[in-house]
Amino acid sequence: QAQFVESGGGLVQPGGSLRLSCAASGSIFSMDFMAWYRQAPGKQRELVASITRRSSTNYADSVKGRFTVSRDNAKNAVYLQMNSLKPEDTAVYYCNINPPIARYWGQGTQVTVSS
DSSP states (O other): OOEEEEEOOOETTTTTTEEEEEEEEEETOOOOOOOEEETTTSSSEEEEEEEOOOEEEEEEETTTTEEEEEEEEGEEEEEEEOOSSOOOOEEEEEEEEHHHOOGOOOOOOEEEOOO
């Protein structure tokens, strides 16, 4: 059973960058689809970016061109590089497989974009 621990969030000014990390306790090598999700206050959790085992990626339109997802199967880790951050990117960010499994949700990492 995999569990995920997210880290790397924080407070950043608009236009700034952050790199999120997701550490998996189980092997993610066998998981074809990994993804980052986010949930803003008062909104439903949404898919931000996904990556296959062979590193084929897909992004939500709202982050395309600004965010980059990557994975290191040897380290059981998934990353999200976020550039040109906007206030509307403020949310708690989570990783999970895609489609997500409820028992795999971690605590997430808070990203706040504000001046």
